[in-house]
Amino acid sequence: MMGMTMKRKCLQIFTYIIISIGAILMLLPFVWMISTSLKEPLTVYEIPIRWIPEVFKVENYKRLFTDYNFGLYIFNSIKICILNILGNVISCSLVAYGFSFCKHRYKNKIFVLLLATMMLPGVVTFFPQFILFNYMGWYGTTLPLWVPAFTGSAFYIFLLRQFFLTIPSELIDAAKMDGCSDIKILFNIVLPMSKPALMVIVIYNFMAVWNDFFGPLIYIIKEEQRTVAVALNYLKSTYEGTSSIPITMAASVLLIIPSLLIYFFGQSYVSRGIVFKGVEK
Amino acid sequence: MLKIKVFLKKNKFFVFIAPWLLGFLAFTLIPMVSSLVISFTEWNILTPPNYVGFANYQSVFNDPLFYKSLRVTLVYTLVSVPIHVCLSILIALLLNSEIKCINLYRTIYYLPAVVSGVVVSLLWSWIFNSEFGLLNNLLLKFGIEGPRWLSDEKWIMPAMIVMSVWGIGGSIIMYLSGLQGIPKYLYESAKLDGASWWTRLIKITIPSMSPVILFTTLTGVIGGLQTFTQAYVMTNGGPNNESLFYAFYVYKHAFVWKQMGKACALAWVLFIVIFILTIIILKISKSKVYYESREGGDIL
Numbered sequence A: 001m002m003g004m005t006m007k008r009k010c011l012q013i014f015t016y017i018i019i020s021i022g023a024i025l026m027l028l029p030f031v032w033m034i035s036t037s038l039k040e041p042l043t044v045y046e047i048p049i050r051w052i053p054e055v056f057k058v059e060n061y062k063r064l065f066t067d068y069n070f071g072l073y074i075f076n077s078i079k080i081c082i083l084n085i086l087g088n089v090i091s092c093s094l095v096a097y098g099f100s101f102c103k104h105r106y107k108n109k110i111f112v113l114l115l116a117t118m119m120l121p122g123v124v125t126f127f128p129q130f131i132l133f134n135y136m137g138w139y140g141t142t143l144p145l146w147v148p149a150f151t152g153s154a155f156y157i158f159l160l161r162q163f164f165l166t167i168p169s170e171l172i173d174a175a176k177m178d179g180c181s182d183i184k185i186l187f188n189i190v191l192p193m194s195k196p197a198l199m200v201i202v203i204y205n206f207m208a209v210w211n212d213f214f215g216p217l218i219y220i221i222k223e224e225q226r227t228v229a230v231a232l233n234y235l236k237s238t239y240e241g242t243s244s245i246p247i248t249m250a251a252s253v254l255l256i257i258p259s260l261l262i263y264f265f266g267q268s269y270v271s272r273g274i275v276f277k278g279v280e281k
Numbered sequence B: 001m002l003k004i005k006v007f008l009k010k011n012k013f014f015v016f017i018a019p020w021l022l023g024f025l026a027f028t029l030i031p032m033v034s035s036l037v038i039s040f041t042e043w044n045i046l047t048p049p050n051y052v053g054f055a056n057y058q059s060v061f062n063d064p065l066f067y068k069s070l071r072v073t074l075v076y077t078l079v080s081v082p083i084h085v086c087l088s089i090l091i092a093l094l095l096n097s098e099i100k101c102i103n104l105y106r107t108i109y110y111l112p113a114v115v116s117g118v119v120v121s122l123l124w125s126w127i128f129n130s131e132f133g134l135l136n137n138l139l140l141k142f143g144i145e146g147p148r149w150l151s152d153e154k155w156i157m158p159a160m161i162v163m164s165v166w167g168i169g170g171s172i173i174m175y176l177s178g179l180q181g182i183p184k185y186l187y188e189s190a191k192l193d194g195a196s197w198w199t200r201l202i203k204i205t206i207p208s209m210s211p212v213i214l215f216t217t218l219t220g221v222i223g224g225l226q227t228f229t230q231a232y233v234m235t236n237g238g239p240n241n242e243s244l245f246y247a248f249y250v251y252k253h254a255f256v257w258k259q260m261g262k263a264c265a266l267a268w269v270l271f272i273v274i275f276i277l278t279i280i281i282l283k284i285s286k287s288k289v290y291y292e293s294r295e296g297g298d299i300l
Helices: A002-037 A041-045 A059-066 A070-101 A107-119 A122-135 A143-151 A154-164 A169-177 A182-193 A195-211 A214-219 A228-238 A242-271 A274-279 B002-010 B012-038 B055-061 B064-095 B102-114 B117-127 B134-141 B156-165 B169-180 B184-192 B197-224 B229-235 B246-256 B260-288
Strands: none
Touching (some): A002 A242, A002 B134, A059 A242, A070 A143, A070 A154, A070 A228, A070 A242, A107 B012, A122 A143, A122 B012, A122 B246, A122 B260, A143 A214, A182 A195, A214 A228, A228 B117, A228 B229, A242 B102, B064 B102, B064 B197, B064 B260, B102 B169, B117 B134, B117 B229, B156 B229, B197 B260, B229 B246
16 A cells, blocks of 8 residues: 555656646746847847846837837727627627527528538638728728628637527526517526626637737738737838847737736636537537 | 518527628638639739639649648648647646646646747747757757757758647647546546556547547647748748748738739638548548537537
């Protein structure tokens, strides 16, 4: 019996060592990014690596706002995020309600179609979408970046529907008996019960839109409409090579802070496994 | 007025799904059909398109860079996805043990997954810097002289794969929740029967997680074949086109060289490649994926 606990202990220590090494490897790039972002341009070329800069050059961050207009870019990104989240929450709720509580002959067939679009690679639809938006005169505006959200997104609809189906149908039937309209049922009964699923959508959508690079890269031409992700890339290319490293790293840190905050704030929702109950199937 | 009300009530289902239906038509179906049409034309967006028959497809299949970009993209996907799956399962198994601070560890492993692709690309091009970068300086500590990761055509693909491993947190979390869904009694009875750790892994853990494995493999392959940001931000397709990812090559045709027709043809070829790979994966998995029957768990 003694050997058993010893073996257990050893195994535990071994596990600790392995996951600690892994964790350090995962964290090092972050530390390196933050450390570089606080350095003088020339001190990044010091060997051996100096992890803690001699002088903390917080000015790199200040310059993003004073010299490079990042305040505006952050505002642009947030605006597009909010419009996307709003659009997706409203339309996905409606559509998921239709798929969960309305009856129709072709409901299942149409739902399979919806699932199939989830597997559709973006590459195929992206270029013709661009042509469509260009034709509509939306090229060079931010409209292509948020209007589609108001038609919902297959993945979020799927998640919400899986969640809606866990709501007892007796509840819905009782409300119908009392003469509640469908819209009332959706807003007064179904949605309040689905807060965790809605939170997951808000978090996922925020991260997807905030981090999106390809969309803004293609559609935005005016400097004053840029989002943070695109602005970061321009910042790098405005002065390729030389002294740009600390300031691009500072902008990188700035870009990931909101995602991290949202993640910490919403962690409990995401890790509760709501997503995977549905996805597994 | 009343008529409209009756109509709406009768077709309630369609009223509710109208937003998605509209989006499906406007942003998926019509663009797909039109891209198929455009792929048979020569078009620079500014002047009206000319019908050219199969010329674009001919030009695609006669283009050595097409084969190169397809090879680069396939190698990247088919090497990185299995690595991601194996590593994620391994780490998820370790993170599933009952030890102190486990939540902190889980968070740390997940963190890189929330970082934007642009930041990942910029950060790693600095990490990969052959003289002043983090990686080669660390390797030097172990007496290894690191290669010129981003400018050596032999090392660019390993560099891309190493970089992609940093972001596996998302699938680790999926495997973790998969692991937590496995009933404990299965392990207990297996232990009573004297099954070793390895047997339990192969006979219980892996089969129970097969739906998650299928899901992460599929999304990994579909995502990997559409890799774009790394090529755009880090390498511009180089050196010697060894990181000419397919999506980047399509992008260049569409937006740099203004050849919409060929871009659409290229996109359709990729679509067919993705489709075939998806079918293969689903075929292989059909006999191997184990679905636990649970209440209301079916899609339909």
